Amino acid sequence: QQQVKQSPQSLIVQKGGISIINCAYENTAFDYFPWYQQFPGKGPALLIAIRPDVSEKKEGRFTISFNKSAKQFSLHIMDSQPGDSATYFCAASTPNAGNMLTFGGGTRLMVKP
């Protein structure tokens, strides 16, 4: 029940296209849903995060869409750029659980020039 399932495992998008990564969860106690970006040899870095009281959050080219009833959330990268090529992880956490982040399996995004 603690799992977060992420799809697809890999994604190839042309420059300027939209990249969409999806995550699903079972634990309704999750109340914080961040997305992390990881470049090779680096640690994950927070990209954008959302709480379940809103259905969408946008920061620049990055948007999280959140569907509480379906227990799904997704990351949309608009106007994808080659510099966006990285591995993206969705994650979730519950309150009062030591701030433990449960990560999805990751999506390796490649944006072709």
Place this chain on the structure above:
Amino acid sequence: EPEVTQTPSHQVTQMGQEVILRCVPISNHLYFYWYRQILGQKVEFLVSFYNNEISEKSEIFDDQFSVERPDGSNFTLKIRSTKLEDSAMYFCASSELAGGWGEQFFGPGTRLTVL
């Protein structure tokens, strides 16, 4: 910009040996974490630490693992007797706040190779 630092960047050890991975969290942060990532797999939570004690630990964090904040700046992860399956990238993270908006900042990781 403040950042989490980790040493060493790569540690090679023999099975059964003890290793200590070191981290310097961001200075005003109060919450500290260790995660690991086996090559090609997802990031997995190991332990969280606040006010000099463990807040939460995962099933992975068994008796072979321990954490310590030996002084005001360092946060360490000790693996008492390493196994082959402990080979992974270990990430330290820290956050200023608890709960949902306590953004966790990750260090660059220590690659542990157990031979």
